[in-house]
Amino acid sequence: MSESNSVKKNYSTVIILALIIALGYTGYLISTLNKENHQINKELSNLLFENNEMNQILINEDALNASKTESLKDNLKLMLFSYDSLEKNNTISLDSINKQKLKIMSLMKKVDKLNSKSNRDWRKIFSLKKEAETLRGIMKGYIHTIDSLNTLNINLSNSLTEKSNSLSKVSKQNKEIKKENNDLAKKVALGAVLQSANVTVSAIRIRSSGSQSETTRASKTNMVKGCFTLLENKLTLSGDKTIYIRVIDQDNKTLSSADPILIENAEGTNIEVSSKRVVNYQNENMDICIYHEIIGGVTVGKFKVEVYNDGYIIGESSFALR
Numbered sequence: 001m002s003e004s005n006s007v008k009k010n011y012s013t014v015i016i017l018a019l020i021i022a023l024g025y026t027g028y029l030i031s032t033l034n035k036e037n038h039q040i041n042k043e044l045s046n047l048l049f050e051n052n053e054m055n056q057i058l059i060n061e062d063a064l065n066a067s068k069t070e071s072l073k074d075n076l077k078l079m080l081f082s083y084d085s086l087e088k089n090n091t092i093s094l095d096s097i098n099k100q101k102l103k104i105m106s107l108m109k110k111v112d113k114l115n116s117k118s119n120r121d122w123r124k125i126f127s128l129k130k131e132a133e134t135l136r137g138i139m140k141g142y143i144h145t146i147d148s149l150n151t152l153n154i155n156l157s158n159s160l161t162e163k164s165n166s167l168s169k170v171s172k173q174n175k176e177i178k179k180e181n182n183d184l185a186k187k188v189a190l191g192a193v194l195q196s197a198n199v200t201v202s203a204i205r206i207r208s209s210g211s212q213s214e215t216t217r218a219s220k221t222n223m224v225k226g227c228f229t230l231l232e233n234k235l236t237l238s239g240d241k242t243i244y245i246r247v248i249d250q251d252n253k254t255l256s257s258a259d260p261i262l263i264e265n266a267e268g269t270n271i272e273v274s275s276k277r278v279v280n281y282q283n284e285n286m287d288i289c290i291y292h293e294i295i296g297g298v299t300v301g302k303f304k305v306e307v308y309n310d311g312y313i314i315g316e317s318s319f320a321l322r
Contacts (some may be wrong), residue, residue: 076108076132100135107131192236194243194281196315199228203306203321205292218300218321224274225256226305227289228315235281241281244273244308245290248302258295266311273308 002035053196063260115182117279215221244263247255256270261273277290300322307315 041112052106075136076104076111080104080108088205100138103131105137107135133287148316192233193312194232194236194309195232195313196228196240196307199226199305199307199315199317201226201303201317201319201321214322216320218298221298221321222294224292224294224303224305224319225289226307226317227287228307229282230279230286230288232283232285236283236318238282239280240278241309242276242278243290244276245289246271246273246306246308248301248304248306249291255292255298256295263308264311265308265313 103209110128185208201217202214202225203211203216203223205217205220206212206222212223224245224247230241230243244261249255255274256272257275261276262270262275265271275290277287277288279288298321302318302320304318305316306313
């Protein structure tokens with residue numbers, strides 16, 4: 001009996017000791033938590049104090065006030081409008097502008113959220129103002145870049161205009177030079193054209209014996225004879241030259257040959273001539289005659305004779321038949 005009581009007594013002692021230890025540890029934990037809580041409350045109080053102190057400093061320094069928070073919002077709206085205007089200019093990347101616009105809209109939401117509170121956190125508002133100033137600085141950089149590029153474009157445009165004017169001037173000068181060269185070439189070409197002198201024309205009668213004599217009667221005329229002197233010309237090339245005569249009656253009709261001859265005159269028009277002769281010209285005076293055989297007879301009247309070389313009339317004369 002006494003042994004059983006002794007065991008029970010020892011067991012109770014152990015339980016009591018365990019409870020004492022548990023209560024002691026619990027008390028320790030409670031004390032530690034109270035200390036940490038007190039420290040946290042103290043730090044929170046310090047932060048609130050510092051925040052209130054900063055707000056008061058900002059208010060006393062007139063860095064921010066209620067009207068200025070509204071002004072901040074208005075400035076953000078104006079800045080957003082300015083960024084919208086930048087979109088129309090292709091000089092700046094549209095992606096970069098859109099990113100800045102999103103930041104502005106985010107700041108505007110933060111300002112609205114802060115304004116809705118009864119006690120405004122001036123520190124956060126001041127921070128928002130600084131962010132807004134940063135965005136404005138970025139926008140000014142964009143504007144400066146655009147202005148610089150616009151100035152560059154204007155300078156390039158002016159340079160292109162000057163070069164265009166210079167090219168136009170050079171082109172005009174080239175045209176004038178080309179015209180002068182063409183005129184000179186024409187003068188040289190004209191200078192190279194053969195000229196004739198002492199052009200005489202007569203009607204020829206061919207008798208049955210084969211002898212020839214001049215006549216003034218249309219009924220007896222078998223040929224027209226044109227004689228002239230090709231003048232000395234050192235500008236033209238020597239060699240074979242084709243000389244044409246054109247006999248024109250009073251009705252302005254050309255007396256044709258058996259095989260009609262067409263040439264192009266200096267004006268580029270095709271005309272019919274009467275006869276031709278190829279001579280070897282050596283840049284010296286040369287006397288020649290060209291005969292045109294009458295086909296079908298001629299009428300009474302006055303006749304005109306033109307001498308041609310290379311499309312140009314180089315001599316003229318006339319005769320009459322009765």
